[in-house]
Amino acid sequence: MPFFGELFVSDILKKPILDPKGEEIGKVRDIVVIKGEPFPKVSALIVERKKRLFNLPWNNLNIFNKRIISAQIYSDLLQHYDYSETDLLIVRDIFDKQIVDANGVKVVRVNDVKLEGFDSAAILVAVDVGMRGIMRRLGVERGGEDMMRLFKKHLPYNLISWNYIQPLEPKLNKISLTVPRQMVSELHPADLADIISQVSHKEGASFFKGLDVETAAEALSELQPDVQAAIITGMDTDSAADIIEEMPPDEAADVLSDLPVDKAKEILEHIEKDEAEDIQELLSHEEDTAGGLMTNQFIAYRPDIRVKDAIEKFRKDAEEVETVYYLYVTDADEKIMGVISLRDLLLASLDAKLSDIMKTKLKIVSPDTDEIEVAEIVSKYNLVAIPVVDSEGYMLGIVTIDDVVDRILPPEAKRKRRKV
Amino acid sequence: MSLWRRIAIFLSIMGPGIITANIDNDASGITTYSVAGARFGYALLWTLIPTTVALIVIQEMVARMAVVTGKGLSDLIRENYGVRSTFYMMTILFIANFGTTVADFAGWAASMEILGLSKYLMVPLGALFIWFLVVKGSYRFVERILLVACLLYFGYVLSGFMAKPEWSRVMHATFVPQIQWNAEFMMLSIAIIGTTITPWMQFYLQSSIAEKGIKKEEYKATRLDVFIGCGITDIVSFFIIVTCATTLFPLGMRINEASEAALALKPLAGNYAFLIFAVCLANASLLGAIIVPLATSYYICEAMGWERGVNKTFREAPQFMWIYTFMIVIAVIVILIPDAPLVFLMVLSSVLNGMLLPFVLIYALSLVNNKKIMGEYVNPKFYNVISWGTIGAITALTVFFVITIFIPAGL
Numbered sequence: 001m002p003f004f005g006e007l008f009v010s011d012i013l014k015k016p017i018l019d020p021k022g023e024e025i026g027k028v029r030d031i032v033v034i035k036g037e038p039f040p041k042v043s044a045l046i047v048e049r050k051k052r053l054f055n056l057p058w059n060n061l062n063i064f065n066k067r068i069i070s071a072q073i074y075s076d077l078l079q080h081y082d083y084s085e086t087d088l089l090i091v092r093d094i095f096d097k098q099i100v101d102a103n104g105v106k107v108v109r110v111n112d113v114k115l116e117g118f119d120s121a122a123i124l125v126a127v128d129v130g131m132r133g134i135m136r137r138l139g140v141e142r143g144g145e146d147m148m149r150l151f152k153k154h155l156p157y158n159l160i161s162w163n164y165i166q167p168l169e170p171k172l173n174k175i176s177l178t179v180p181r182q183m184v185s186e187l188h189p190a191d192l193a194d195i196i197s198q199v200s201h202k203e204g205a206s207f208f209k210g211l212d213v214e215t216a217a218e219a220l221s222e223l224q225p226d227v228q229a230a231i232i233t234g235m236d237t238d239s240a241a242d243i244i245e246e247m248p249p250d251e252a253a254d255v256l257s258d259l260p261v262d263k264a265k266e267i268l269e270h271i272e273k274d275e276a277e278d279i280q281e282l283l284s285h286e287e288d289t290a291g292g293l294m295t296n297q298f299i300a301y302r303p304d305i306r307v308k309d310a311i312e313k314f315r316k317d318a319e320e321v322e323t324v325y326y327l328y329v330t331d332a333d334e335k336i337m338g339v340i341s342l343r344d345l346l347l348a349s350l351d352a353k354l355s356d357i358m359k360t361k362l363k364i365v366s367p368d369t370d371e372i373e374v375a376e377i378v379s380k381y382n383l384v385a386i387p388v389v390d391s392e393g394y395m396l397g398i399v400t401i402d403d404v405v406d407r408i409l410p411p412e413a414k415r416k417r418r419k420v
Numbered sequence: 421m422s423l424w425r426r427i428a429i430f431l432s433i434m435g436p437g438i439i440t441a442n443i444d445n446d447a448s449g450i451t452t453y454s455v456a457g458a459r460f461g462y463a464l465l466w467t468l469i470p471t472t473v474a475l476i477v478i479q480e481m482v483a484r485m486a487v488v489t490g491k492g493l494s495d496l497i498r499e500n501y502g503v504r505s506t507f508y509m510m511t512i513l514f515i516a517n518f519g520t521t522v523a524d525f526a527g528w529a530a531s532m533e534i535l536g537l538s539k540y541l542m543v544p545l546g547a548l549f550i551w552f553l554v555v556k557g558s559y560r561f562v563e564r565i566l567l568v569a570c571l572l573y574f575g576y577v578l579s580g581f582m583a584k585p586e587w588s589r590v591m592h593a594t595f596v597p598q599i600q601w602n603a604e605f606m607m608l609s610i611a612i613i614g615t616t617i618t619p620w621m622q623f624y625l626q627s628s629i630a631e632k633g634i635k636k637e638e639y640k641a642t643r644l645d646v647f648i649g650c651g652i653t654d655i656v657s658f659f660i661i662v663t664c665a666t667t668l669f670p671l672g673m674r675i676n677e678a679s680e681a682a683l684a685l686k687p688l689a690g691n692y693a694f695l696i697f698a699v700c701l702a703n704a705s706l707l708g709a710i711i712v713p714l715a716t717s718y719y720i721c722e723a724m725g726w727e728r729g730v731n732k733t734f735r736e737a738p739q740f741m742w743i744y745t746f747m748i749v750i751a752v753i754v755i756l757i758p759d760a761p762l763v764f765l766m767v768l769s770s771v772l773n774g775m776l777l778p779f780v781l782i783y784a785l786s787l788v789n790n791k792k793i794m795g796e797y798v799n800p801k802f803y804n805v806i807s808w809g810t811i812g813a814i815t816a817l818t819v820f821f822v823i824t825i826f827i828p829a830g831l
Contacts, residue, residue, distance in 0.1 A: 109725030
């Protein structure tokens with residue numbers, strides 16, 4: 001297992017490679033990659049020693065990271081290397097190549113390549129196409145960061161995941177994406193999460209600062225819990241609070257529940273009071289129960305309101321709420337009385353009272369109902385959301401179908417737990 | 421192949437070579453020739469011959485690379501020499517070309533002023549026109565406009581004849597080299613080469629041929645395009661020198677700018693000569709103001725790998741269009757600000773251009789000799805001797821050129 005963590009290729013170019021006794025056997029000149037599943041992987045380093053090139057196979061490496069590269073063998077055992085057209089070399093063949101999108105439109109050039117440890121191999125996970133990559137190649141990444149800080153801006157990471165890159169062939173003169181360009185800049189938050197789950201936590205946090213709050217909030221909720229926690233921990237409290245506030249309370253609670261207690265408290269204190277209370281309430285439930293899944297944003301009106309007024313109110317209230325397909329009817333004590341589907345509401349005569357059109361036979365779950373059971377009920381009765389009601393009949397929140405599906409069938413970025 | 425068919429093919433291919441070479445005679449070029457003629461008469465005419473040879477040798481190589489690879493020069497530099505050299509080169513070139521753009525707008529402003537039109541009106545109007553041309557036009561359309569504009573350069577030929585020079589002396593001076601050992605003479609002869617062979621030309625020529633998508637089979641026509649372009653441009657230079665040498669030199673009139681030359685011609689060669697000089701200067705300046713920012717957008721986008729091309733829209737190639745727009749807008753602002761340091765900017769730009777030229781040429785020459793890139797189209801051996809000789813001479817001269825800028829003339 002010579003390689004843990006991750007690094008950019010330009011970080012290690014020209015770095016010395018040491019033999020077991022700590023003597024330098026040469027400097028890194030290039031890296032040979034071969035096809036691999038799912039990503040290409042490193043098969044050897046090309047080492048330059050006294051103006052001659054040698055091939056150092058991956059298996060002969062002992063340590064491989066940003067600071068130290070060491071081999072298990074001594075310099076006299078190195079194999080001589082001649083440039084071959086059939087090899088695929090990162091510096092010679094991938095660096096600076098044109099990237100075109102699926103429609104053949106030129107997008108940008110490869111500024112750097114990112115490697116990551118995976119099953120004792122080093123795989124190519126992403127290409128850096130941003131200003132940061134250029135600065136890193138010029139050796140001024142740190143300086144660029146400092147300069148941007150002067151302007152209170154962050155130097156954004158611009159990585160394209162290898163997922164979106166078509167298989168490489170030797171002798172390539174351009175690199176094609178599998179998606180059109182617009183998609184790279186306007187990736188769905190779930191795809192963004194895909195990319196983020198492949199960059200380091202520290203970078204993930206920086207990556208987040210480059211996104212607007214809304215996108216960041218959506219992308220964050222798509223990530224696996226430990227990545228979420230690491231990213232939030234890596235941010236200052238104010239920006240973290242901004243993002244958490246933007247998330248639906250149930251998802252916010254999920255994120256906070258994975259944080260150290262102090263940090264979570266600190267963030268909650270920076271969040272608007274109402275929102276913070278909602279989240280706190282949700283935090284008190286077990287994660288794999290209806291209480292843990294539910295959100296406490298829902299629409300509920302009194303039974304004596306007329307449909308006309310309900311629709312008017314609904315227009316305003318629905319903006320804030322994630323799931324709007326059901327309108328709940330509660331009494332003055334917030335005990336649940338009935339439910340009206342959006343469809344029924346819109347089709348009802350404007351003068352009718354809500355109590356006239358509500359359905360009183362409704363499916364409910366209690367906060368400690370197991371998540372699988374919740375899923376079964378939702379599935380059986382074809383519901384979009386189900387109310388969570390405590391033993392005294394108070395309505396606590398709703399569990400929506402997307403949260404249920406996420407639990408049963410987690411998206412890839414949440415499922416894949418990469419321990420590095 | 422019938423003659424007509426060949427001519428038809430040539431007409432469809434021609435453009436980039438002729439345009440690039442002609443626009444080489446932009447505001448600063450015309451200034452240099454006018455000053456040279458007024459100061460030294462016919463004495464510098466002979467330098468045009470070696471300059472033309474050097475120009476042809478270099479432009480032909482660049483054109484060949486464009487046709488064989490279909491890529492621009494900075495594409496190739498980035499892909500083969502990495503980000504470091506490309507980045508520094510692009511940064512310096514950007515500053516240098518910005519200075520050239522300002523010089524061209526200054527030429528346009530000066531020619532409008534002597535024609536009695538306010539620069540505060542005409543500079544923004546001219547800028548708007550060239551902006552629309554590139555942003556809204558297609559490559560074909562832009563090329564046609566530019567080709568027509570190139571025809572206007574023949575005004576200088578006309579003015580040369582109107583000046584009624586003694587042709588025997590002109591011919592003698594053209595074919596028999598003479599050197600005067602003083603600083604100003606040396607400086608002007610170097611300046612003639614310096615303004616004729618510039619870094620941006622190499623980038624523009626290669627990019628515009630690549631954008632036109634000319635195939636290897638049609639290369640002969642492209643070569644002819646380049647030869648004709650280089651020929652025309654130096655014939656035009658020749659007549660500018662002849663005009664100023666015949667009319668201004670005998671009277672010992674010193675001028676510093678192309679617009680002064682036009683004004684000085686008025687009482688000597690009549691109103692028509694004045695008009696021709698003024699209009700041609702305006703035309704050349706505006707052409708330069710299109711092509712130099714365009715070349716800059718091309719090579720920056722190539723180096724970064726962004727979509728580019730006159731054929732593209734703002735939405736398809738946003739960076740390309742923004743760089744072009746930005747350069748024009750800032751240049752216009754600089755021109756219209758009273759007391760802006762124009763002279764400093766132009767000197768800076770010619771120093772930077774001079775410093776970069778050897779590097780650009782050396783890169784170009786090593787690329788054109790790379791079998792992996794050029795295949796069977798690498799330079800033949802004898803051609804390499806000529807090219808290296810040319811580049812060596814130009815390098816030596818540009819080093820001198822840069823030095824002379826720092827030493828006041830007349831020393």
